[in-house]
Amino acid sequence: MSIGEFELIRRYFVRDKITVPGHPSVGTPQVTLGIGDDAALLEVPEGERLVVTTDTLVAGRHFLPNADPGDIAWKALAVNLSDLAAMSATPLAVTLNLTLPEADESWLAAFSTGFWNLADIYELPLVGGDTTRGPLSVTITAMGSVEQRYALRRSTAQIGDVICATGTLGDAGAGLALALYAFKQASLPLASDATAAALADEALLNLSDDHQDYLLDRLNRPSPRINSGVGVRGFASAGMDISDGLLQDLGHLLAASGVGAELEIDNLPLSDALKAYARTSLKAHAQARDWALSAGDDYELLLTIPPDKWQQLDNTPAIKSKLTAIGKVTKTLGLRLTKQGKAWEHEGLAGYQHF
Ligand SMILES: [Mg+2]
Incomplete structure (x- = not known):
């Protein structure tokens, strides 16, 4: 050196x-x-x-x-x-x-x-x-x-708990699509496992600069949710961070706890930037949802909170406002996705593994 x-x-x-x-x-x-x-x-x-x-x-x-x-x-x-x-x-x-x-x-x-x-x-x-x-x-x-x-464990989720996530999901997936597009435009060589990720489409590239910068920033400079993690002490029954995608990580938590879950896809928290993209077409809407479900790198927290504690969190809006309820823990094993409460088929989702 x-x-x-x-x-x-x-x-x-x-x-x-x-x-x-x-x-x-x-x-x-x-x-x-x-x-x-x-x-x-x-x-x-x-x-x-x-x-x-x-x-x-x-x-x-x-x-x-x-x-x-x-x-x-x-x-x-x-x-x-x-x-x-x-x-x-x-x-x-x-x-x-x-x-x-x-x-x-x-x-x-x-x-x-x-x-x-x-x-x-x-x-x-x-x-x-x-x-x-x-x-x-x-x-x-x-x-x-x-x-x-x-100390939050993965193995201690209880039947009936509210499943919630901090922040918004899918932003890093969209950010990666933008980053890979720029990378390819520059004709730089790509590692083989990176080529599997989706490239940005026209609608994503046509988002405002602010929205694109936001999505790239979420990929490149994720915010660790230290305050939320500390804030749910005594409230959450189990937790982990979402690094490999919601479905995959939730699968790990459910398996460790020996329980199942229902996940309401219409409740997935999306950022304004990802919502703007989702509004452009049905295809973009599906892509945004799939990023929220299965793209990694969001580094939000996935938490389970007993229903009475979930109610008690109303008294601390600074903590609760950071959380979105996306489902509930069930006795029936496996993960079932619902849309407006009705069973929803989830075909062709990358990164999704049955267990
Ligand atoms: Mg982790």
């Missing part, structure tokens, strides 16, 4: 009172000892458990090779924070392992800016990591904490 490992870390990833005056992640109470020694010392709030998750993003597989370095960093951190949110945890600290073909300073500057853009929202300190030379990949480990009784 043209600059040494220590210099690289110091320049882009170490923040202290001298280089970043008043930076919030310096001296955070959970970090007894940060970067600079052989390992970090962290303090977990009394009575809480340490929650640990890690994810690797690889160029060409998890993001397009021409992706913006700031977007890559944001997303690598966001997917890990989303897993903490899914456990109802509060983030404590992260580590970053970066493998780079070369230490390109402008790339690193953009990457670290994207990283801190998200980390700073949660005043999240970077407490360690490693840099190596090789094909571009980013591994982040996120640590958080939660009282054991509030």
Whole structure:
């Protein structure tokens, strides 16, 4: 590398009172000892458990090779924070392992800016990591904490629970179609598994710039639902994040809990941008619905909430307004889709697996 490992870390990833005056992640109470020694010392709030998750993003597989370095960093951190949110945890600290073909300073500057853009929202300190030379990949480990009784599991959904999702679904699927279209226009080589995803059609390309930017942003810079995850402590009976598509992830939750579900497709929460696309034709309407059901990368939370707790959430509109009821947990195993309460056939949905 043209600059040494220590210099690289110091320049882009170490923040202290001298280089970043008043930076919030310096001296955070959970970090007894940060970067600079052989390992970090962290303090977990009394009575809480340490929650640990890690994810690797690889160029060409998890993001397009021409992706913006700031977007890559944001997303690598966001997917890990989303897993903490899914456990109802509060983030404590992260580590970053970066493998780079070369230490390109402008790339690193953009990457670290994207990283801190998200980390700073949660005043999240970077407490360690490693840099190596090789094909571009980013591994982040996120640590958080939660009282054991509030930690959300997949296996604890109860019959009769309301199934709900945070935010909106399908945006990242539409965003990927736009990104792949732009990528193909530039005649860049595509990994074989990426070619299976739908390319943007005329109607998507004709959406307003604002709508298109919104959909791309949802793909590139997902918002981890930390506040919702913490907000449903004591209310939700089970939960996970939606990374592989609603149907697939709900299938995992139902299987783990030994229950079934009914899902009302007319209640799927769609963004204004995706609704604008869906209105253009019947085909677009079906495509938008399929993205909401089966496209991955939305990083919303999928939660089950007992009916009485669902009612109680009316008293905390700041939390409840982020949630949309999309179905209910049933004793009958399997997943049944309904439209206006009537059984609905779901043919040809990508990513859907019967179980
Ligand atoms: Mg997850």
